[in-house]
Amino acid sequence: MDWQAIRLSVELAAATTAVLLALGLPLAYWLARTRWRGRAIVEAIVALPIVLPPTVLGFYVLVALGPASPVGAAWERLFGQGLVFTFEGLLVASVLYSLPFAVQPFAAAFATLDRRLEEAAWCLGAGRLATFFKVCLPLAWPGVLTGIVLSFAHTLGEFGVVLMIGGNIPGETRTISIAIYDEVQALDYAAAGRTSAILLVFSFAVLLATYALQRRFVQAWPVR
Amino acid sequence: MAGSLKADFTRRFAGGPVVAAALDLPLDPPRVTVLFGPSGCGKTTVLRCLAGLERPDEGEIHFGDERWFDAATRLLLPPQRRGVGFVFQDYALFPHLDVAGNVGFGLGRMPAAARRERVAAMLDRLDLGGLAGRRPRELSGGQQQRVALARALVREPRLLLLDEPLAALDAALRESLRDELRQLLLQAGIPALVVTHDRNEALVLGDDMVLMNEGRVLQSGPVLEVFNRPADAEAARIVGVETRQPGRVVALHDGVAEVEVGTARIMAVAPPGIPRDVLVCLRGEDVILQREPGPASSVRNRLAARVVGVQPAVPLTRIELDAGFPLFAWVTRPGCEELGLAPGEQVSALFKASAVHLLPHEAAHASPQR
CATH class of the missing domain: 3.40.50.300 (P-loop containing nucleotide triphosphate hydrolases)
Known part of the structure; x- marks a missing residue:
C-alpha cells in the first residue's frame, strides 16, 4: 500500500480546500449579490473546469506556470525553484480544478439568504464584514459545508491535472490516483484494488457524514 | 432632540x-x-x-x-x-x-x-x-x-x-x-x-x-x-371619503354655503375663498339614517333618500343611497334591521353642515355663466 501517496493526496486536498475557502467565500458572496451584468462571464469561467477535460486545464496551467511564463519565472526568482512538478504547482492547479465545486454551493447558499437579514444587521450597526461572519456565514453553513466536502473529495480523486502539472514524483506530486494508475500499469491488481477501496470507502464516508449533518442543520433553522 | x-x-x-x-x-x-x-x-x-x-x-x-x-x-x-x-x-x-x-x-x-x-x-x-x-x-x-x-x-x-x-x-x-x-x-x-x-x-x-x-x-x-x-x-379618495360629488355653490351667508349637488341642495360650512365649483366630500360615518321624520335637531341637512344597495361588511354595513346624488352611509347591523333597510326603501339622510368638506373642483364640463 502506498501510504506516502495517500498522505500526499490528503495534504493536497486539505490545502486546496483551505485556499478555496479563503478565495471562494468572497467570490461566491459577490456572485450571489452583484447586479453587474458581466456576472455571467465570471460564472462561466468558474464553471469551466466542470466541462473541460482535466488534460486541457492541466495543459494551460502548465504553460501558464512553466519557467517560460512570467508567473513561473517570478516564482523561480523568489523561491529558487519552478512551480511545475512541485507540490505548490499542484496546489495552484487543484484550486482552479476544484473551484466550481466550492464556489457553486457557496453561491447557491448565499443566494437563498433573505437579504433583509443583512439589512437588519446593518441597521443594528454591524459592518459588512461583521454581517458576513455573524449572519451570512452561520445561515449559509449547510451550503458552505457542501462546498468544503465536494472540493476536498474532488481534489482527492483528481488525476489528469496532476499528471500534466505534477508528474509522478514520490512524496512531492505522486498522489493516490497516480499510484493506482501505476499499480495497474504494473499489473499489480491486488494493490490497485486495495488503494481504490480506501479511496472509495473514504469518499463515501465523507459524503454520508456531510449529508447527514446537513439534514440536522437544515432542520435546526429553516432558512426562509 | x-x-x-x-x-x-x-x-x-x-x-x-x-x-x-x-x-x-x-x-x-x-x-x-x-x-x-x-x-x-x-x-x-x-x-x-x-x-x-x-x-x-x-x-x-x-x-x-x-x-x-x-x-x-x-x-x-x-x-x-x-x-x-x-x-x-x-x-x-x-x-x-x-x-x-x-x-x-x-x-x-x-x-x-x-x-x-x-x-x-x-x-x-x-x-x-x-x-x-x-x-x-x-x-x-x-x-x-x-x-x-x-x-x-x-x-x-x-x-x-x-x-x-x-x-x-x-x-x-x-x-x-x-x-x-x-x-x-x-x-x-x-x-x-x-x-x-x-x-x-x-x-x-x-x-x-x-x-x-x-x-x-x-x-x-x-x-x-x-x-x-x-x-x-x-387625497379624499385615498383616505376613503365615500361620497365625493361635484357641486356648485349657489349661495353663501355667514360662512355657510348652499350647494347644489345633483338634484339636491345641501348646507355646508364653507372654507374661506371657496370657488363656485366644488367637490362635496362626506364620510359615511357622518351620515345618520332615519325612517320617520324625527324630532327637530341642530342637523342642517335632511334629505329624502332611496336605498340603492346594502353591502354587509365588518364591522358596519355600507348603505348606498340616492339622495339626488349618490350618497354613502355606514350603519350598525341592528340599525340596519330596525330601519328595514333594503333596496328601494325610502329613508331620511341627516348630516351636519360641518361634516361636509368642500374642495375646490375643476368642473369637467363648461358651466353656464351666472
Whole structure:
C-alpha cells in the first residue's frame, strides 16, 4: 500500500480546500449579490473546469506556470525553484480544478439568504464584514459545508491535472490516483484494488457524514 | 432632540416607477407619524431611503443638523451610522439566534455583562422575559413583533422606522396589537415613522400623517386633519371619503354655503375663498339614517333618500343611497334591521353642515355663466 501517496493526496486536498475557502467565500458572496451584468462571464469561467477535460486545464496551467511564463519565472526568482512538478504547482492547479465545486454551493447558499437579514444587521450597526461572519456565514453553513466536502473529495480523486502539472514524483506530486494508475500499469491488481477501496470507502464516508449533518442543520433553522 | 427630519429626494427605478418624497418631521417632542397610502405607492422605498438601505437618485436628507444624504456631493451616510431603528414587515429576526441573541445583536461593542443586563431589561420591558432562550420560529407573530421592536429599541435609536409592523399578523391579532403598539411607541419616546396601508392602523397609531399616492406625497398634517380635510380629490379618495360629488355653490351667508349637488341642495360650512365649483366630500360615518321624520335637531341637512344597495361588511354595513346624488352611509347591523333597510326603501339622510368638506373642483364640463 502506498501510504506516502495517500498522505500526499490528503495534504493536497486539505490545502486546496483551505485556499478555496479563503478565495471562494468572497467570490461566491459577490456572485450571489452583484447586479453587474458581466456576472455571467465570471460564472462561466468558474464553471469551466466542470466541462473541460482535466488534460486541457492541466495543459494551460502548465504553460501558464512553466519557467517560460512570467508567473513561473517570478516564482523561480523568489523561491529558487519552478512551480511545475512541485507540490505548490499542484496546489495552484487543484484550486482552479476544484473551484466550481466550492464556489457553486457557496453561491447557491448565499443566494437563498433573505437579504433583509443583512439589512437588519446593518441597521443594528454591524459592518459588512461583521454581517458576513455573524449572519451570512452561520445561515449559509449547510451550503458552505457542501462546498468544503465536494472540493476536498474532488481534489482527492483528481488525476489528469496532476499528471500534466505534477508528474509522478514520490512524496512531492505522486498522489493516490497516480499510484493506482501505476499499480495497474504494473499489473499489480491486488494493490490497485486495495488503494481504490480506501479511496472509495473514504469518499463515501465523507459524503454520508456531510449529508447527514446537513439534514440536522437544515432542520435546526429553516432558512426562509 | 432639536430640529427635524427633512427629506426631499427622488428615487427612480428601472422600468419607470419614480418615488419622490418631501417630508419634514419635527423630532421634539417625539411624535408618531404614519406614512399612509395604497400598496405599491412607494412608502417602503421612502422608509428604506431614510434608513440608508437605498440610495436616492436626487435630493437631500437631513436629520437635525446632520446630513444623511446629499446627491450634489454624493454623500450617503451608511445605515450603520444613522442611529435608526428599523422594524421590517416580516420582522427579519435572525433565525440562528435566540431571542436574547437577536436583541443583543446590536450591542456588539458593549462589555458582555452590561450587554446581558441591557438585554434582560429590554426583554422585561416588552414582556418577553421568559422567552430569552427561544428561537424566532418558536414564537407567535405578536411575540416576533415585540422581539423586532426590542432589538431596535435596545440600541436607543434616534428615529424608529416601522414597515407595515402589523401586516404579518392575522386579522384578529392585528386589531388587538394595534393599541399595544401605540402604547409601546409612546413609551419609547422616540420619533417614529410607521408605514401602513390600513386606515384603522393609521388612525390608531399616528399623531401625524403623511399621505402618499403613486410615488408622491399628497398631504401631511395631524392624522384627523388629513382624514377629515383631504386637500384634493385624490387625497379624499385615498383616505376613503365615500361620497365625493361635484357641486356648485349657489349661495353663501355667514360662512355657510348652499350647494347644489345633483338634484339636491345641501348646507355646508364653507372654507374661506371657496370657488363656485366644488367637490362635496362626506364620510359615511357622518351620515345618520332615519325612517320617520324625527324630532327637530341642530342637523342642517335632511334629505329624502332611496336605498340603492346594502353591502354587509365588518364591522358596519355600507348603505348606498340616492339622495339626488349618490350618497354613502355606514350603519350598525341592528340599525340596519330596525330601519328595514333594503333596496328601494325610502329613508331620511341627516348630516351636519360641518361634516361636509368642500374642495375646490375643476368642473369637467363648461358651466353656464351666472
